[in-house]
Amino acid sequence: MKTILLLILAFPFLGAAGERCRGVPSLPVEAACRKACGTKLMHDMCMDTLRGGFDPSPSVHIEVTEYALLATHRALESYGATAAAAAELLCSGSLSGDERAAYNTCLTEYSYAVRCMEHVAGDMVARCRFAGLGEEYVRCVTYVEGCRDRLVRLKSSPLYAMNLVDRNKALLAYSLGQLLGSI
Secondary structure (H helix, E strand, O other): OOOHHHHHHHHHHHHHHHOEEEEEEOEOHHHHHHHHHHHHHHHHEEEEEEEEOOOOOOOOOOEHHHHEEEEEHHHHHHHHHHHHHHHHHHHHOOOOHHHHHHHHHHHHHHHHHHHHHHHHHHHHOOOOOOOOHHHHHHHHHHHHHHHHHHOOOOOOOOOHHHHHHHHHHHHHHHHHHOOOOOO
């Protein structure tokens, strides 16, 4: 929660004129999404995400750092919703032992994923510290996939679709992070 508050406080700086991180390119929304994403699904998700925080006009160039921060913020929001859904499911008394074990695993993995993405957003991207950033993004995705690996063993789960969205949002954050140049 503390990190989400910090990110919200950082939003007045998003898109501000000037350079946040030396040497990081500035691009219009569409150009950043085109460079970062290799599939239509990810491109569309990128456009939706970035349009939610920035002017999509081709004449408006925003430093890629700001796009990466917004994508990590959106991933964190999504992680929170999924963790809350898992906690709510655990409170229901109608779970099988396998479901209970899977949702407990998901809560654990998501707590690690949140800390990981908070580290990426607050300690690395926001401070222009890109060394090891790619590996850290991969670690964040791995935690989300740890939950998925437990969910796929169940016949069905309302968390599976949410987990897939979380994975895609983490991958989008990683893809935009790659535009920072040195990850």
